[in-house]
Each structure stands twice: as C-alpha cells, then as structure tokens.
Amino acid sequence: MVDDVKSPAELTDLFRAQGLKVTPQRQAIFRILHESEVHPSAEAVHAEVTRELPMVSLRTVYQTLNDLAAMGELVQLDLGTGAARFDPTLTPHHHLVCDGCGRVTDLEVDFPDVSVPATLHRGFTVSSTQIVFRGRCDACAAAVPVHP
Amino acid sequence: MVDDVKSPAELTDLFRAQGLKVTPQRQAIFRILHESEVHPSAEAVHAEVTRELPMVSLRTVYQTLNDLAAMGELVQLDLGTGAARFDPTLTPHHHLVCDGCGRVTDLEVDFPDVSVPATLHRGFTVSSTQIVFRGRCDACAAAVPVHP
DNA sequence: CGTTCATCAACAACGATTGCTAACAAGCAA
DNA sequence: TTGCTTGTTAGCAATCGTTGTTGATGAACG
Ligand SMILES: [Mn+2]
Ligand SMILES: [Mn+2]
Ligand SMILES: [Zn+2]
Ligand SMILES: [Zn+2]
Numbered sequence: 001m002v003d004d005v006k007s008p009a010e011l012t013d014l015f016r017a018q019g020l021k022v023t024p025q026r027q028a029i030f031r032i033l034h035e036s037e038v039h040p041s042a043e044a045v046h047a048e049v050t051r052e053l054p055m056v057s058l059r060t061v062y063q064t065l066n067d068l069a070a071m072g073e074l075v076q077l078d079l080g081t082g083a084a085r086f087d088p089t090l091t092p093h094h095h096l097v098c099d100g101c102g103r104v105t106d107l108e109v110d111f112p113d114v115s116v117p118a119t120l121h122r123g124f125t126v127s128s129t130q131i132v133f134r135g136r137c138d139a140c141a142a143a144v145p146v147h148p
Numbered sequence: 149m150v151d152d153v154k155s156p157a158e159l160t161d162l163f164r165a166q167g168l169k170v171t172p173q174r175q176a177i178f179r180i181l182h183e184s185e186v187h188p189s190a191e192a193v194h195a196e197v198t199r200e201l202p203m204v205s206l207r208t209v210y211q212t213l214n215d216l217a218a219m220g221e222l223v224q225l226d227l228g229t230g231a232a233r234f235d236p237t238l239t240p241h242h243h244l245v246c247d248g249c250g251r252v253t254d255l256e257v258d259f260p261d262v263s264v265p266a267t268l269h270r271g272f273t274v275s276s277t278q279i280v281f282r283g284r285c286d287a288c289a290a291a292v293p294v295h296p
Numbered sequence: 297c298g299t300t301c302a303t304c305a306a307c308a309a310c311g312a313t314t315g316c317t318a319a320c321a322a323g324c325a326a
Numbered sequence: 327t328t329g330c331t332t333g334t335t336a337g338c339a340a341t342c343g344t345t346g347t348t349g350a351t352g353a354a355c356g
Contacts, residue, residue, distance in 0.1 A: 078228030096272050123286025124244050132278045138271025
C-alpha cells in the first residue's frame with residue numbers, strides 16, 4: 001500500500017488547522033501534486049499552475065512546496081538533476097534517474113539487506129537510505145544509439 | 149583492492165600525454181587530491197592550494213578538477229550538500245552523508261542483491277547504482293542531543 | 297628561443313533558491 | 327455588510343555554486 005500526498009480537500013483542512021490560509025494558488029498546487037505521476041521540480045509545478053492561474057509567481061510555488069515538505073506531506077529529493085524534485089509518494093522507496101532527460105521513476109522494492117554493517121558505521125546514525133539507479137530510460141536509450 | 153586517484157607523477161604524465169601543461173598550480177592540486185581522505189568541494193581544494201600558492205584562483209581549481217573528472221581520474225559526486233564533492237576513490241562504493249556537517253564517509257561494502265528487478269525496469273538501462281545513507285555522524289549526534 | 301597554452305584578475309552571467317517589502321486580500325468580528 | 331488585522335502575494339534583489347569572457351602576463355615545452 002502506497003502512502004500518497006493527501007487530497008486537496010485534506011490539505012485544505014490541514015492548512016487551515018495550521019492557521020495557514022487556503023488561497024486559489026495553493027489549491028491549484030494541491031490539485032496538481034495530487035494528480036502528478038512524475039517528480040516535478042518547482043519550475044514544473046509552476047508551469048502547471050500558471051496554465052490555470054497565469055499570475056502565480058514562482059516564489060509562491062516554492063513557498064507552498066516548502067510548507068508541504070515541512071509538514072511531511074511532500075518529500076523533497078535532491079538527485080543531482082539541477083533542481084530539487086518533489087515527490088508526492090511518501091512511503092520510502094527508491095528511484096531510477098535518467099541521465100539523458102532527468103526523468104525520475106519510482107522503484108517500489110524493499111532491499112532488506114541494505115544497511116551499514118555495525119563494524120563500519122563508526123558512530124554514524126542512519127536516518128534514511130536512498131538508492132539511486134542512474135542510467136538511460138527507454139526513450140533516451142533509443143534516441144542516442146551509440147555516441148552523443 | 150581500492151582504485152585511488154593516481155599519484156602526482158602519474159597524473160603529470162597523463163596531462164602531458166593529453167597535451168596539457170603541468171603547472172605548479174596543477175601539481176599542487178594533484179598532490180592535495182592524492183593525500184585527501186575526505187571528499188573535498190572545489191572550495192575546499194582551493195583553500196588547501198592557496199596555503200602553498202596564495203594566488204591560485206578558484207577558477208583554475210574548477211578547471212583542473214573538471215579536467216580530471218573528464219579523464220575519469222576523479223569522480224564528481226552530487227550529494228545534495230550544496231557544492232559538488234570530488235572523490236579520489238575511483239572504485240564504485242557507497243557513502244554516508246551527515247546532515248549536520250555535510251561530512252561524506254566511504255562505505256566500501258558490496259550489496260549484491262541491489263538491482264532493478266527485470267519485471268520493473270521498463271526499458272531502463274542502469275549504468276551505476278549509488279546508495280546514500282543519510283544521518284548524523286558521531287560528532288554531530290553528540291552536539292545536538294535532543295532538539296536543535 | 298619561440299610558440300603555445302595556462303593562468304590571472306575582474307568581471308558578468310548563469311540557474312536554483314531565498315530574502316525583502318509594499319500592496320493586497322482572506323478571514324474574522326461587530 | 328463593513329472595516330480591521332494579519333497572512334499572503336508579486337516583484338525584484340540577492341544569494342550560492344559554477345561557468346563564460348576578456349585581455350594581459352607568464353610559464354611550459356619542444
Ligand atoms: Mn518517488
Ligand atoms: Mn567516496
Ligand atoms: Zn530519459
Ligand atoms: Zn556531522
């Protein structure tokens with residue numbers, strides 16, 4: 001079972017409960033995240049939002065995404081693709097990252113053997129484990145047969 | 149057996165073979181990388197270099213680190229710690245990243261079970277697998293006992 | 297020694313993100 | 327409804343890490 005980002009209605013309640021106001025801009029962001037199958041950057045969310053509300057600033061999008069991440073309703077990923085990616089899937093999972101187009105795909109597989117051996121952790125306390133498989137997605141592999 | 153960055157002498161030969169000149173600045177960078185136990189950022193390398201050669205510009209450091217990375221003699225890591233880190237250990241391995249101080253520690257352990265199941269890779273071709281354990285190093289765990 | 301290339305300084309510029317602030321508008325009370 | 331209060335927004339400046347540009351200088355290599 002996958003723990004996804006809450007529905008726009010639930011996020012609305014949550015924001016009100018935190019004393020935050022629920023604006024049309026925020027509601028649009030809630031909706032976009034809830035419907036998103038990808039791992040959008042702030043820019044990408046902004047591009048979506050401005051299709052409905054052309055005047056929303058990128059600043060506002062960052063603000064709301066940060067608020068959601070701070071509440072734990074959204075996961076911020078830094079995968080070395082330039083911009084941070086926001087993940088509406090809250091359950092811990094891993095990722096395939098395409099070096100060609102930057103596409104991020106979920107890998108919902110548990111690797112129970114992956115942990116730091118007690119003899120090697122030297123006092124380090126692990127709070128999260130991220131596995132990133134880098135390579136090329138089907139589309140990018142087809143586009144560049146041999147050499148770039 | 150660990151495949152480390154080549155010695156200053158070897159890198160000197162390599163640069164000459166590529167038609168690149170070997171300057172005191174570059175030699176200092178070669179030496180620093182060869183002696184480094186950490187995963188320095190370009191800034192950190194620059195700070196070291198300027199202890200010997202105070203006039204070396206950060207631009208030159210970036211240039212040389214990029215040259216080395218392009219030759220495959222140095223690995224550039226993006227671990228979400230702000231600046232890129234340069235890794236003198238060339239053998240594939242994994243990392244512990246401290247969320248407190250940004251320290252990066254090697255984990256030279258092989259996890260043979262970590263791979264993308266054939267039923268799930270959907271045409272994705274994996275070229276590298278990175279495992280990052282995030283958490284707190286001993287020093288940072290001690291510094292922040294309960295709450296920040 | 298002469299050619300070539302690297303370096304330097306001093307910038308500007310970049311992309312991603314955050315800080316600042318004046319103007320605005322949502323929420324609430326009367 | 328009206329008006330007040332306060333959170334929110336848009337717009338812009340600024341930040342950080344990194345790269346591009348310039349032209350003058352100097353060093354490396356053959
Ligand atoms: Mn994901
Ligand atoms: Mn390493
Ligand atoms: Zn791709
Ligand atoms: Zn630490």
